Amino acid sequence: MEAVAFVKMLHQALTRPKRREPDRHILRVANAADYYRIAKTIQETKSVFRRLASVRPLPLIHAFSYKGVLNPAFLRRFAGLVTIEDDVAVSVHALPGHGAGSPVSPGRVKRPFVPSGIRTVRVPAVWKHSLGDRVKIGVIDTGVDYNHPDLQPALSRGINLVHPRTLPYDDNGHGTHIAGTIAAAGRYAMTGIAPHAVLLPVKAFDHEGSAYVSDIIKGIDWCVHQGVHIINMSFGMKQRSDSMLEAVRNAKRSGVIIVASSGNDGRRGFIDYPARFPQTISVGAIDAKGAIAPFSNRGKRIDVFAPGEKVMSTWPKGRYHEMNGTSMATAHVTGVLALAMAARPGLTPMQAKRLIAAAQVPLKLPKKATRYPGRLDAVRAFRHLKG
Secondary structure, X not given: OOHHHHHHHHHHHEEOOOOOOOOEEEEEEOOHHHHHHHHHXXXXXXXXXXXXXXXXXXXXXXXXXXXXXXXXXXHHHOEOOEEEEEOOEEEEOOOOOOOOOOOEOHHHOOOOEOOHHXXXXXXXXXXXXXXXXXXXXXXXXXXXXXXXXXXHHHEOOOEEOOOOOOOOEOOOOHHHHHHHHHHOEOOOOEEOOOOOOEEEEEEOOOOOOEEEHHHHHHHHHHHHHHOOOEEEEXXXXXXXXXXXXXXXXXXXXXXXXXXXXXXXXOOEOOOOEOOOOOOOEEEEEEOOOOOEOOOOOEOOOOOEEEEOOOEXXXXXXXXXXXXXXXXXXXXXXXXXXXXXXXXXXXXXXXXXXXXXXXOEEOOOOOOOOOOOOOEEOHHHHHHHHHO
């Protein structure tokens, strides 16, 4: 494929979308060498071809995201050489306001404390074996409160994909909550699951907890290049994305473990993407009584359940907050895997999936109920590691 001719035609083919027509797309190039030549040409000619200003490279999957619509003639001309899909919206998986109270100021929390969900998973019993030392965890979310005293020891610089060239500060709260469950250091009040782990926050979601597939792919790409061991994905979407799947596959090939939340629609037999992809460890939520939480999606593609109801964790402005959701459950699984990774360096994605399958206790289910995977148990995880 001749790169200059392709880029020129791409510029000519891009038009503004009609009303109600999707205006964000992902264009994947079949041949890697062609992709890199096109990417170089776009970078060199953006000042001339102004319509290419919205085109952003996604090298992890040899693709570009762009705003606008490509005319049919362009698509016919390059049929088989490129594929196009919608750049689908993605949302975080939390349910604020569903039985959860208001954020709590630092002076009103019991000090020190370990949240009940972490105790349910029996994490304190394995701290003598591991605290998650030197395990790098990418948290693709809404950012994090860099000034929270319980998070500061764990935080690395991270990246802000929403407001580039600034730290990934959290203007929503979801990302700070997830970070606390995984690795709060107990410096002021709360201790998370892996207090010696290193968190690399990736702000891909805006203040409303919304993002696009292309934002997630950029975040995965960044995490892979930073050498993270685990990526926490407490978000999802209903529509399948081949671009997202390719990004997840490539991250797994690089040795990265991906943990993803199943969704909060209370659906049976269906879970959200990317948790639906077999390359991830998919997580459902249990309530405070150990039963599947009413809001949790469930199905044969769930790998494990973990606490997701009334989960207390860190919150912006140095506060603490209870939240519900499969997002919160996912953070518990990520934290336990960080403990395991520190105790067994080099743990592969497949080994991690087998470990999680072995690290479960049966759920509290009615008789004749559909059988599901069990609830995460850290003690069983370490027993399996030793075996």
